[in-house]
Amino acid sequence: MDPELLECRLAVDDLDAFVTDLGEISERHGVTIQAFDARYVAGQQHLQRAAQFADRALERGENVARDRAVEILLYAAGRRQIDQALEMGVSQGETRAVILIDHAGSTENERGDLEAAREAITDLESFVESELTLDDPDEETLQSFFDITDAERAATDASLEALVRERVALLEVQK
Numbered sequence: 001m002d003p004e005l006l007e008c009r010l011a012v013d014d015l016d017a018f019v020t021d022l023g024e025i026s027e028r029h030g031v032t033i034q035a036f037d038a039r040y041v042a043g044q045q046h047l048q049r050a051a052q053f054a055d056r057a058l059e060r061g062e063n064v065a066r067d068r069a070v071e072i073l074l075y076a077a078g079r080r081q082i083d084q085a086l087e088m089g090v091s092q093g094e095t096r097a098v099i100l101i102d103h104a105g106s107t108e109n110e111r112g113d114l115e116a117a118r119e120a121i122t123d124l125e126s127f128v129e130s131e132l133t134l135d136d137p138d139e140e141t142l143q144s145f146f147d148i149t150d151a152e153r154a155a156t157d158a159s160l161e162a163l164v165r166e167r168v169a170l171l172e173v174q175k
Helices: 013-029 044-060 066-075 084-090 106-122 139-145 150-154 162-174
Strands: 005-012 031-037 093-102 126-128
Touching: 005 013, 005 106, 005 162, 013 031, 013 106, 031 066, 044 066, 044 162, 066 084, 066 162, 093 106, 106 126, 139 162, 150 162
Parallel strands: none
Antiparallel strands: 005 093, 005 126, 031 093
16 A cells, blocks of 8 residues: 655644654554655655655665654655755745655555544644645756756656656665
């Protein structure tokens, strides 16, 4: 089952408190939650693929992070350094965001956990509103963050999202 993505706008006054709130919701509902600044997300498949690679790394004992949410962040960022990957996370202030909510290996009976977690996130003070954030990717930010040159884009007919997913996959190879 693919992770659920909550596209939204956040207004975070206290980043540490927001991260703590997400952690509590995660624990309470038995799900993994990771919030991303939408400017760094190339599309739905980008985050789905990152979650798949993170799960594979955890299953094989090849993970860098102890926490599944952080491992997903590392893969999504295409980096093995947590401090570099954190740039992809949300920051203080108003942010267009994508929040990944996932329960690895969940069954349809456990689907309620995802829905309850989603509802709890939308009840947070930092949650402003649901808003489509993946329809209009920030190509300049994506190219810069993932080191995708204009020459590379000109040399292929692959989409920017496909090139970003390639960077995610390369992290698996580079380990």
